[in-house]
Amino acid sequence: MTDHGETTRKGGEIRNFGTQTYKVVGTRPIRHDGTDKVTGRAVYGGDIRLPGMLYGQILRSPHAHARIQRIDTSRAEALPGVHAVVTAADLPDTTGGRIDLGEGHADTKYMRDNILAGDKVLYRGHAVAGVAAVSLHVAEEALALIDVDYELLEPVIDVETAMKDSAPLLHEGLTTTELNEDTGRKSNIAMHIRHEMGDVQQAFAGAAHVAEAEIRTATVHQGYIEPQNGTASWSEDGQLTIWTSTQGSFTAQKQLATILDIPVSKVRVIPQEIGGGFGGKIPVYVEPVAALLSRKTAHPVKIIMTRADVFESTGPTPGSYVRVKMATDASGKLVASEAHIALEAGAFPGAEIGAAAMCVFSCYDIPHAVVDGYDVVVNKPKSAPYRAPGATQVTWPVEKVMDDLARQLGKDPVAFRLDNAAAEGTRRVDGIVYPRIGGRECLEVARDSDHYQSELSGPYRGRGMAIGYWFNIGLKSAVTASVNADGTVHLVEGSTDIGGTRTSVAMQFAETLGLDAADIYPSVGDTSAIGYTDVTGGSRVTYATGWAAYEAAEDVKRQMIERAAILWESSADQVEYSDGVFKTRDGSKSADFKQLAQKLEDTGGPVVGRATVHPDTGVGGSFAVNIVDVEVDPDTGKVDILRFTVIQDAGKAIHPSYVEGQMQGGSVQGIGWALNEEYAYTEEGRMANSTFLDYRMPTSLDLPMIETIIVEVPNPGHPYGVRGVGEASIAPPPAAVAAAVENATGTQLNVLPLRPDRIINAMEDSIPAAAG
């Protein structure tokens, strides 16, 4: 059992590589929405209750792959208390479109078919019909009265089988797009992409050291604790209002408008507090069904998924098959690399294969490289983004190969990585040339850390380390800021807040105006209250919405300076503002922000600042390094994490506690991915473990404290040097944990999760570990 006695080390270390110090940025104020969230006042999507509200439930396919021959809803409709039943027949035909989801995009036909199955069900849990009734229990009873005849088809549930020519096809109309060209070839391979630079073959031929890895990772789930929910009210004037827990109100609005074939202006999405998402709450699931039921019944309808629904019908992250080969010259410089990445998209195309291909070799400077990526459909729920989607699956094989090469060269793993680390000017295989990045600094901090310098001894104990990368995204954000008469500011932003971003955005606003964070009141606006804002995803909120807050603060500053000029019968160019004080250049007049705010009435009325941003350059990628010590029980194969350190480049940590929180949370999700989590399937393709009891996520008892070191290498593409921090931390843990287990047991492991039985088998297959 993990010894929790002596591992409480103080967290909170920050290593600065040239960021400025600020008044508000970098401090740790109490989050603005904190009191509501510790008292139970905060309203989450499931808490909505409207007059006359009905409860919806969704009938889901018990089969992994089948043709729907007939649906008879008459018995369900006849049940007292049932108001309506809907099926795919109630959805408009949306064939042929495609919409952008911020993180990823979707084909509208596939989106529609995922909401309610058309002629086929493609995974167990695929929605078939929706019911609205006076109570949850009546709705549940009604589900049992819907008769569906299925013609069973052979399922295919893993990526390697699905890629075979002999595999059963999920979509008769799906043909492979090969390097951007439609081949016309019917297949489960939706897409094959390739990035290539240099002369890979020749570079391998001339290399001194070569290593390879072939790995498989299980399908895992984002595991947010709050199930998907949606409440819809479709009014008689055609206006649809949706209350939901979503990562993007505008993205939800766009999806709903597309699926229901109505103008976006007819859909108002009111985002509620959201109980975790990690990428999984970008797609809509129950909202369109609630909308159809609301239109049919003229009542508001609320649908909340069960936990089994969440596992069986919402986005897991792709299971994968990955091969990586890398080579160095005699001195230990990387010269060549190649990767073959196949990801399970689930029932419809769209695994994050592009992201995986961008991330696979992103930590290193490699002159010759080629990456092949495959997006493959299988009879599992349609995958959805999960924190640095695609990066975790490819980080493990690369880091495994790097460890192997370091061993061949007789080098320390961190030193070997430092010799080859990507830096400013390095060209990635997908063509991107890095601006200033912090990968090298993260490795240096890891090397010098107390953890890496400490001794680890004892039988069946081992240490591992790994580095991972996520590129982050910019996209569009909007902020408005209303100055109150008491000198405080109400800030409205469009980014839903999953982890304290109201505060990290408000802090940048406060910093820009020289105000206190507590004087800013941030809130998340609905789609009718704020300008278009992309999803809370891609680690973009503190970066892009924070930037919009900075610009809105600049706008407020400009307007307030004009007001001061009116008040003082001066001109705007004679008034300056610094440290929270307006004054005339000659020093004769001055007023602080609060004093001037009281005078707005006399100088022309309210001041409202506004800004929209769309940064497409300047987004700063983030690196995360892990060091982990494990102990393996040689009798059971159980792995205990003895010590875990995560080092990550934040650019500038706006609120260090929440940056640490992202690092710790991502690390622990990565530990779960490494050790426990997987979708277990029966031969018929049914998920066998769709409860939190059997889908085993880490508990507090499984873990030590997660030590953090924030590295600050400022991002030149942001006013405060921010990079996103939400995602990179999940990429390295499986690689680091696997390396530690391999070192502890003297084995080689190639399949995630590192289940006890796999570890025991590997130990039995290998020469008894030297560690024993």
Place this chain on the structure above:
Amino acid sequence: MSKIHVQCTINGEPTEFLCEARQSLLEVLREELGFTGTKEGCNDGNCGACSVTVDGVLVDSCLILAAEVQDKTVGTVEGLASAEGLHPLQQKFLEHASLQCGICTPGFLVASKALLDANPNPSQHEIRHWLAGNLCRCTGYDKIVRAVLDAAGTAE
């Protein structure tokens, strides 16, 4: 279906309600009585988001029937703060940034209070053991455990 009449005390207030035999305490708290601070994460006893106390004992409210609380006292997250302000655990959760999305927070607070009521000076291991029935997917537990240690005055 005829309903059952139940009298109990919730957060110190005498309360009565009607429920169906099949309704869980969680469902009645949330859907009938408006105590939506108690959250539902799984409805099968495996996440702890629905933690409440019944006669001082920590339970998953999704696992007991509402009809079972006849003559009992129920404590929910809404009962932690008072007119004097936040409970020390609530304050420490805020100071330590122990919540990200916050959906697990009511359950952790109720469970942590039950721990400190039973064991005012828990070690880190005892805290981790006690809270193992509450899942948090956002924080990795570090800052939650630190907040409880701090609230108990047992921070190492």
